[in-house]
Amino acid sequence: MTEKKESSLNLKTDPTLKDFQKYVADMGMERGFGEQRLSETFMIFLEECGEMAKAARKSQGIKIDKNSNEHHLDFEIADVFINLLKICNDSGVDLEKAFRDKEEINKQRIWS
Numbered sequence: 110m111t112e113k114k115e116s117s118l119n120l121k122t123d124p125t126l127k128d129f130q131k132y133v134a135d136m137g138m139e140r141g142f143g144e145q146r147l148s149e150t151f152m153i154f155l156e157e158c159g160e161m162a163k164a165a166r167k168s169q170g171i172k173i174d175k176n177s178n179e180h181h182l183d184f185e186i187a188d189v190f191i192n193l194l195k196i197c198n199d200s201g202v203d204l205e206k207a208f209r210d211k212e213e214i215n216k217q218r219i220w221s
Contacts, residue, residue, distance in 0.1 A: 126205040154192035161185035
């Protein structure tokens, strides 16, 4: 039987993107990932993207190896999001601000 650890983490009921980013920073510290290098986080992020792609293929009925572990698309998307936020935290990027700033640029583009 594995022992369960109590967590002090608490995410607001209606979190902002900043709240998610802070939660992931706190989560990393609580779980011992605070000193993880950006290169390590990036590799994990890419691995999670692959798992998300496999889960998406499965959800679309595209053939995959029947010996593959079961993948749940919603969980894999959450893992990608968590690791993206950790990359932002490690790089000093405020993702909400970056999104808003980039979207202002995109609004001015002609999309054809």
